[in-house]
Each structure stands twice: as structure tokens, then as C-alpha cells.
Amino acid sequence: MIRASAVALATLLASTSLTSVSMAQTPPSSPAPTSGGFATSDATDPYLWLEEVEGERAMEWVKAHNERTFAVLQGDPRYETLHQQALEIVQAQDRIPSPGFTHDGHIDNFWQDAQHVRGLWRRTTLDSYRTATPEWQTILDIDALAAAEGQNWVYKGSTCLQPEERYCLISLSNGGKDAVTLREFDTVERKFVDGGITLPESKGGASWIDKDTLLISRDFGPGTLTNSGYPMVVKRMKRGQTPDQAETLFTGQPTDVSVSGYTLRDADGVVKATLINRSVDFYSSETWRLGDDGALTQLQLPAKSDITGLVQGQLLVSLKQDWTAPSGQDFKTGDLIAWPLEAWLADPATPAQLVLRPTERQAIEGVNVTRNRLVVALYDNVRGSVRVYTPGQGEWSHTTLDLPQNVSVGVGSASEKDDKVFVSVTGYLNPSSLWLADAATGAVDQVKSMPAKFDAAGMTVDQHEARSADGTMIPYFVVHKADMPLDGSNPTLLYGYGGFESSLLPGYSATVGKLWLERGGVYVIANTRGGGEFGPRWHEAALQQNRQRAHEDFQAVALDLIARDITSQPKLGIMGGSQGGLFMGAMLTQRPDLINAAVIQVPLFDMLRFHKLLAGASWIGEYGDPDIPAQRAWIQQYSPYQNLRAGQPYPEVFIHTSTKDDRVHPGHARKAAARLEELGYPVLFYENVDGGHAAGANLRETARRLALEYTYLSRRLMDTPAQE
Template sequence: MHDDDAPIARVAPVGAVAPGTTPRAARTGPDLPPVPEWLDEIEGPQALEWVTRRNQETEAAYAADAGFIELAGDIETILDAPDRIPAVTERAGLLYNVWTDADHPRGLWRRTTWLDYAATAPSSSGALPPAEPDWEILLDLDELGRQEGRAWVWHGAQVLATGPDRGRRALITLSEGGSDADVTREFDLSERRFIPAEEGGFYREASKGSMVWADEEGQSVLITTDLGRGSTTRSGYPRQALRLHRGQSLAEAEVLGTAAEEAVAVSAAYDIHGRTWLSTLIDFHTRRTWLLPSGIRFPERTCAGPLPEGESIAPGAQRIDVPPSAHISASRDWLIIELREAWEPEDQQDQKDQKGRAFPAGSLLAAPLAEFLEGRRRLTALFTPTGSTSLESVVWTRNHLVITVLDDVVTRLEVLTPPARPGHEEWTRHDLDLSAAGDVPVSPAIDHTDLRAGRPLVTVSARQVDARSGDDLWLSVSGWTTPSTLRVARLTAEGSLQGMCVLRQAPARFDASGVTVSQHVAISTDGTRVPYFQVGRAGGDGASGPAPTILYGYGGFEHSLLPGYQPVMGRAWLERGGVYVVANIRGGGEYGPAWHRAALTGNRLRACEDFAAVAAGLVERGVTAPQQLAVHGGSNGGLLTGMMLTRHPELVGAVVCEVPLLDMRRYTHLLAGHSWMAEYGDPDDEAQWEFIKEFSPFHLLRPGLRYPPVLLVTSTRDDRVHPAHARTMAHRLRALGQSVTYFENSEGGHGRASTNAQRAFMSALVYEFCWRSLAS
């Protein structure tokens, strides 16, 4: 009997589960050992004592090893490298950056001028650039944390970009320990200080909410926050959006809208054209959105009394009548609609040839905003998916819409330009010529590449510099063996590239000589073709024999896994001779909404079947062998690897679950879990539990089976996916006599770490665990 098999404490979980909502029978199965209820208590003394013992065991096995120490040190050096690209955002004509290094582990918020940043760009002659830009330090988070006794983690800032205080006021959001719950405080950039509430400064208490500017002058904000009992949804997010004017208390703020109790959250935003938008998130994939009339002051709150049970929207708000699953955005006179499901609008006036036309899921549509609000549906299809293409993202500059298209999981960019007057001309289109970005490496045309050999297996991403003032773009290029490059480009009035220059080029961080990058296809159980990327020195055809291999996956929430430079993985895995594989399985977004919906709720097992097919394909091709294959994933990816552990233990030699979901019987009652029912289903509905239990790893363990070794990693401060998922799984695995390594960071939130030193330790732990497990 393990030393943690103590009697169950009869103490209500703290900040975890509503009493009486999850019967103890939900924790047990056929002959499965029970787990103590006190593991749900996030900071309960018994739980933290158990965590401390597990951490000590892990540190004793790894932290004193000379090789591990060297690896962690090398990773930290990479993360703290002074010559990495300082990512910047333009606000009010200046460039802002958050910088961390060994001397500033929590970070410096700083800014510089365009002239300084451009002057330190790499020279085309290869000469060393001048010294670093002259950075103006605005806020030192380490010093702030020492003064206030808080482990602050940066969560972003919104600098006022207009009005008399342009560039002088900001709303800064900080999290204690990296949790999702955070605070927002108004900051005076001229005086380098937070403005106290008694001086009229805006302030939001800790919650999973938000606060953003609500006007051009900086005299009001839009705020969502925890207002007390009944003001948050079952998922823990605010139900009510308010507009707060300077000098008001929350009790006096204007109520813009209230989400229903069973919804996920409410949100509000103020765009660069002076419009206020309100959304209620019905579930994780559906929402309703309203445009609020400008210049109207809504009735002020007279008390902070009980909120209405249902949805309540301010008078005069105009509903954007699109399918609730659609994503919308607006710029200038145009409404942009990204469809997640097929849509046949009831009225498509002025388009007789399109009457009755259904736009397929994954389409991108444009409509004149004013006409749309009047009920007319003059819709233009800007993008229609094919069997190999899907829409990844859209970005507005001042005059153009830049779309990123995935073509068999590789990006290409297009620039779309609206007519000067809606309805008078057609949109024009230009491919953004990547050759103008300089040499872009291509994957070698090797025999066993299954998807279009010779294509550049890199990711090119675009974001606007300042959509208020012009058509400049930030362009980033990165690949598995291609260090990141940051460029700035300018679009002409017609939408073609006028000029481009390299502002930063990251150096190589690992030895990539002899590393081959390729793309392949596995065939899933139902015949679906599942692509995957393979990176490593192994020939890929088995000629050099099976190699230790990590297979990484996610497969959820329409999130796509794309090529990108991973220096930590390269140093910790590829340099050792390992192979790294990324699977683009269903549930993700690599082939658009249909790819995602194919693995929702009752079809969730398809994600695991796809992942297993890739694992089997790697073995069949001789790249690796089951005892030399590790599977790795985090969050929803941790659920995926937990499924591989319990459903396909014969295919893998090691399993890494980071910040995972594992107990799918109780997930809706643990922190934010209720918000993911649209993805997984409702386990409290017994009919749905019948399919959910087939992908609940915590319940799929069976006594008497020998499972591959498991590494479980989580954070005490993770207030999104409850650490009880990892804790209880580790406890049950130990009780079954299995090999399990457990580590729980004391901070870091869902990102598992708050500083580069913490990230280096945990990354080294993952790669060293995999190497030891696969080499034994």
C-alpha cells in the first residue's frame, strides 16, 4: 500500500466541486481502486503534502543527474538568449515588447521607436547589426512583485491609441501565478505608475474577466468581472458586461448585457471605428452578437442585486443575424462572416443567381454592414474550402483583408481588397508572393513523402501593424529547421506587395545538419487520410533502423498544428538522434470546421483512432517501434495521450500527459469544464455518458494490465483544467502498481510555468523522461 492511500477526508473541496454534484461512484469502476476526495482540494493540506512527496520523488530521480542539469541549463539558455527576436506591437506610433531573461524572469514591459528598431535590423552584407534599440523601460514585473509580494505574470496591455492621452495611458492585466483569473489596472506611462482608484484610475478585481477601453478619450471602459453571488456562469466566467465611466463605482455602471446562467460567458469590445460589440457565448462553439448604438447611455445600475436568470440585452442593440456557430468581424463598412456550418440565408437580395444558394461550412463571406443590419443579404463569397484547403485566419489592414489559407496543412496568403463603395464593384484578389520574402526552404523530394513533395514546409503568418493608419503587415516565417524571421511589408492600394524588409532573424539554436523534414499520410480506421509531419535524422524508410520517436498531437477545438521552429525540441530531442512527429488528426482545424466536427462528442474516438493510425504507420514504415515510441500532448492533447495509454498501450512505450483532462465523468464540475460540453458531451446525461466513458482514461484503466510508463505534469495554479485530473490519475496508476512520474508546479496556470527557469526544468523533464523510457 502506498503512503498516500490515507483515509478519505470528509472536507468539502476548496474552489473545486460543488458539494453533492459528483457521487463517489463516479470515481470507481470494475475493480478500480478508489481515490481520496481530498485530492480535489486545490490547496488543501493533505493534497499539497501528497504533491510535495510526488515532486520530491521526481526531483530525486532527475534533478540531481548531471545530464539532466546540463540539458535544463541549455534549454534555459535558449529561452533567455539575448539575440532572440523581440516581438513587438505598434501602439500610438511606438513599438511595445515584453522581455524576459535571466535577470528579469517575470519580464520587462518596454517600448522603442520605429527608427531604433529598424536601425538594429540585420545587414544584407552580413555585418553585425548595431547595439540593441534604446528601450524605454515602462514596468519591471520582478520589482513590482517584490514590492507587492505577488508572483505577477504578464497577461497583456492595451495602450490608449487616440485622444489627448494617446500613448500615455494603458490598461495592464496581470495574473498571480499565471492563473486565468487576473486583474486589470490603469497605468500612467509618463509617470511609470499605476493610477490608484482614489485618483480615478480604473481597476478590475481578480476574476476570469476583462477590461478594455470603451471610447477614444480613455474616459470609460468595458468590463466583465465577478460581481458576487450569481454573477458568474457554471464555467466560472462573468455573466454581465458593463460600461464604466471614470469616477463611477461598479454599482453605477451601465449594463450592456447579461448572459444566461447556463451560458459560458459574456464579452464586450470597442473597435477602432468607434463601435461597441456585445457577445454572449452560448457554448464553446456558438455565440450571439449585437452591435450597440453609438452615443446612447443605457440606464445605470441602481443596485448590485440578483442578475436575471436568462439572457438580457440593452435596449436598441442590433442582433447580427448569422448562424450562432459563425465567427464575425467588421472593418470600416464591411461585415466578415466565417462559417462553421453550411448556411442558406433566407434573403439574398440583388443576387437572383444566388437565390437559395447554401454556402458550405468553412466559407468566408462579406456583406455591406449597413445593408446587413437592415435585413438585406448581399453576400460575397471570398473563400470557399476544397478537399485540401481551409481558412486558417483573417486580418484587416486599413484597406485590405489578408487571409491565411491552409493547403494540406501548409500556409499561403491572399490579399483581398473590397470595392470603394459596397455593391458597385467586385472584390479583387492577389496572392501574396512568398518569393518576395526571400529564400524559403523546401522539403526534400524523398520517395516516401505522401503529400506533394517539394513544397516549403514552413508557416508564414501575417498580422496588421496598425489598421487605423495604413496597410503595413508583420510577416513571420518559421519551419521545423528554419529559424524564425520577422519582416515588415507594405501593401499597395491594389493589394500587391510594395516593399518588404527583414527586421529580425533568429539564429539557429540546434544542429540541424542531416535532419530531414517530410510530410506523410496514415489511413485511419474508417479510411480517412490523416497527414503528419516527420522531423529527424532517421531516413524515414527504416534503412537506419527504428529510432526513439515522440508523437505529438492535440485534436480538439479546431486548433491546427503547423510547422514551426522549436529550438528546445531540437536541442533536447533531435540532437540526441530522436525523431519528432506531429499528427494533424481530426478534432483539429487543419481541414476546417468539418475536420473539427468529425471528432466531436459521440465521435470523439476518431481523434484517438487517427492518432493510433499515425503511430502504427510509423512502426510499419520502420521509423520506430512500439517500445521506442512516446506520445505527448497537453490539455485536450493530454486527454488524447490518456486515451492512447488506456486504449492502445500496445502501440506506445511511454506517455506524457501535461495539464490533462482525464476524469471525463466529473470534468463538467471541475473549474471551467462546464464550458467544454459542446466539445465532449454532458456526462450527467446517462445516454451521453455511454459514449463519453469510452474516452475517459481515468475509468478505462484495468487491473492486471501492464501500461507503459507515464509522466503527468500539472500546476496548482491551473484554474482552467483542474489539477485533480492529473492527481487522481497518478494516484490510481500508483495503486495499480504502474510506473508513473508526477510533477506539479506551484504556479504557471494552464501554461504550467511562469518563468523560463520553470519552463526549462519542465521541458527537460519531458524529454529526459521520454529518452529514459524509450532507451530502457
């Protein structure tokens, strides 16, 4: 069975009541971006030195900019209050401890607070967890470990050997990087195993075959990483061997994203297949089965598909492309199908069963399996429900769990001992709650709920639609005070992401509520193409040469907000991170006339060099390849770094990144700020020296970043008069 680490955090998803749905008029098309010769080659880029992550000159530049930004934002009289509020929220003790079922039915949790900034891995019984004050037993204290070893350890999860789950590989990151050190830990003795397995820092992973055998994908030296910086080689390592001595099982190609190995196990922890995944690009992959004789056989699956679980001997696969199976059956993009595993491995022409086919406005947002059931989070127009499917000889029967309506739901950890599964339920204005469901009987019981973290009295949520440049209707949510005047005077923060099939599902954010909504701000979330809100096709509509569609979707939402007099240009700000940072850069360079603030978080920005920086090559499947002239041409049309130019109504922006981010290179953010300053624009720039891609190695740093962001937004949007 494929399952997350026993201490993986259950994702708390969310949604809201819909109080109105309306359509906007077609906005004018955004002006076509232009690009001169700036930074179109290494020779014309004066800021390549800022890509030297820890270079002396670059770090002096970072230090100077941090000092200036701190002086401006921390010097604002609102900063300290916002910081204290953020700190209180992120360090609060009354959060729901995210539960993870162990194989024997215990509950694991990873917990951070003011006393445990780096966190505790801890365990309790299910009965104790259901009480108001569970009795936790600490398995591993990361703060104590970091102090004892003098290291800046950030916990990145564990992989435990089933079924006993006594021995685990702990992933420890230096400062929050994606690259981790793996160390064998005994959960009974609660200490690292003397002379146990240790793998040095690298991107990649390891999976148990048995107590003395691992599948490992790591940096094994020159020629063993892909162009994206991820492992290209899978080895089988026996206890006592070094990685160099391990047997090579599979070698991919340098152009691949990565390769990895894992075991497919049943509910009793028995290995049913040993598999190797070759990610050819970000969305296309091959899966190979390792036979007992060491031979590799490629499974006959479509390139765009995911193995999502194994239940009662049925292998579950989600499809992200139309596909004709070897049996002759035709399936559609978005389908969830199943085969009897043993029969299918023996004969790939074995017919599959269609488990679920979402409609055009539906999307599968989560799948998990209990001992005997399949549990699916199914969304319809960005509103969630949970279905339970039972395998059968013909069609799989299903029931729907009796949960609150018009909400977002998250399928959390599931038990392999029985059919219990945790489900999270929440809304923009409704604090998260956690429910325990019995997938066999359909019984549901609320076991935890969050107290309100901000005053939502008098607030409401609307869902509107905006017409994009090509006529597509783009849904978006508006969270606001019900008595909000429709005169363009409302400080409004518009959030977007728009890529990698990542859905922006409504959720309760204590920090947004306390630091923004409660103070009179309006919060807007755009469900643009490029995301997964309506399944794989919604994502594919904005891939590669069609990327500009997602930018136009975001612009359409901004135009619609202004047309409805919810806000106006002086009161409208935008926020997004990573791919969302690229989103913000495109808005800044294409429609700066619509906004007065932009929080650009750990961004992609130089899209002509993204594939050469850290993990960037892995995203060619999303954006295209700048080394191919035809693709470079359409990437250059929107790449923010090349399209920054003088004489534009750019607002003062706030850009932040992390030195330790080994996924999106901090050079993107640094070069964006440097270029803006060269052109004469004011810029606020902050770089956290730790933190990784999440830009926060610990809770105190997270609170500081939040306070900086909302101080900046207050200055730009709350201090500025509305447009007449």
C-alpha cells in the same frame, strides 16, 4: 476595428519542405475501451480529496510526489546538461522580439530573459526596430513591480484606449492564473494612474468605450458567473463608480460559457458599434448591438461564426457552418464573407460578398486588417501562404505575397496608420524569420531572423499519411536525421492535440531540436481530426459522440510509424497537453501496446467530472454533457480515468500539472497518478505550485519542466533496446 493589445505577441507559425508523401495500410481497429464502476460517481471515486486544490492533505501528496520525481529525474546524469541547454534557449537574448504596432506606428514588445524573468513591456520606433540593436524604452517592468509590491505577478497583456493609447488596462495574474487584476496605467507617465480604475481579481475582461467609460464582464458576486466560472453579466462602468454601481447591460444564462462586451472601431479608432457577445457554448454564440438609447438588438449572424475585422467600412465574418443569409444567399462552412457595415446594420437583408471559400484541403489560419487591406494566412495541405485582399464593388481582388514556399506563415500585427503588416515565416528545420510587408504594394522585406539553435545538418522532414480506422487519411510530419535507419531502432516522440479546431502547424522549436533531435531522436506531429488543419469540418468530424475518431487517428499514426520501421514499441513515446493530455490518456488506456513512454501535460483525464471542475463546463460543446445519460455513455467509453485497469502493459508515465492552473483543474492529473499507483503501476508526477495552464510562471520554471520531460524521455526511449 478589432485588434489585439498593443503588446500582444505575434504568433510565430512555421512549416517545412515536404520530401515525401505516402499512404499507409489500414491499421487494425483499436480495441473498444471498457469501463467498470470505478469513479463513475462521487461515491465510487476514492480520490475526490485530490480535487481540493490547496487542501492540506492534497498538498502533502503533491510535495511527496514532487520529491520522488525530482530524485529520479534530477538525479539522472543527463538532467543538468538538458536543464542548462533549456535555460540557455528560453533566456536567450537573440530571439526575435515579437512586434506589435501601436496606433501611431510605434512598435511594442513584451520581453523576458535571464535578467527579466517576469518580463518588460517596452517600445521603440519602426525604424529602430528594423536595426540589429533597437533602442528600447521600458514602459513597465514586471519584475520590478512584483518585487516592489511583494506579489507573484505574471503579465497577461494590456487593453489600451484608442486612438491615443495613452491609458491602458494592465492584466496582472497571481502566479499565472487566468483570473487577473486590472489596473489603469499611463504609458506617457509610465506609472499606474493615481486613483485610477482598478478591478479586483476575476476571470473576464474590460473594454474601453471612452476615457471615462468601460464595458466590464467580471465576477460581481453570487449569481453573476456561469457554470463554467466565467462572467455572465456585462456592465457599463463610469469612472468613479465601483463595479457594483455600474449599470447592468446584459445578463446571460448559467449554462452559457461566458458573456463579454467590446467596441468595433475603424482604422481611426472611432467606435462604429458597441457589441456584446454571448457564448452559448464553446462554438455557438450570439452578438448583440447596444444602441445609443440603450436598447439591445441581436445581429443576424449564424450561431457558429466569428467577426474577424472591419476594413474600409466592410465587416468581415468567418463562417463555421453552412448558412442561408437573410438576403437569401447560401454560404458554406469555412467561407469568409463581408458586408458594408452601416448598410447591413440598417437592413440585415443587405447582400454579403464572398471574399474567400477554402477548398477541402485548405484552411484559413489567420486574418488581420491593415488600414485598407485584408490579410489572410491560407494553408493548403498544412503549407502556408499569405493573401492580400482589396475590397471592391464586386469580388474582392487578391494578390499573394512573395514569401518562401512550402513553409508555415503567421500573420502578425498590422498597422492602422498604413498598410504595413508583420508576417512570420519558419519551418521545422528553418529558424523563424520575420518579414515586413506592405499590403498596398505587395512589397516584402525580411527584417529579423533567428540564429540556428540546434545543428540541423543532415536532418530532413517528411510528410506521410496514415489510414485511420474509418478509412480517413491522416497527415503527419516526421522530422529526423536523413540517414535514419528503417529498422525500428529510432527513439521517436509523437505529439498530438486533436481538439478545439486548434491546428498543429509545423514550427521551429529550439528546445525540441536541441534536447531531442540533435541527440538522435525523431519528432512526429499528427494532424488528426479535431484540429483545424483543414477547416471547421476537420474539427467537427471528431466532436462529441465522434471523439473516438480523433483517438483512432492518433493510434493510426503510431501504427504507421511502426509499420514503416521508423520506430517500434520500445522506442515510441507520446506527448500532449490539456486536450492533448486527454489524447495521451486515451492512447494509454486503449493502445498501451504501442508505446513505451507518455508525457501527459496539464491533462483532462476524468471526463465524467470535467464539467464540474473550474472552466470545464465551457467545453461541453466539444465533448458533450456527462449529465445527459446518452452522452455520458459515449464519454465514459474513452474517459481515461475510468478506463485505467490492472494487468495492462502501461509504461511508466510522466504526468505534470500546476497548482495555479485555474482552467484545467490539477485534480485531473493528481487523480490519474493516484489511480495508476493504486493499480500497481510506476508513475512520475510533478506539480508546479505556480505557472497557470501554461505550467510555467517564469522562464526558469519553463526550463526545469523541459529538462524533466526530456530526461524522462531519454530514460524511457534512448536507454531501451529496440524491438527485435
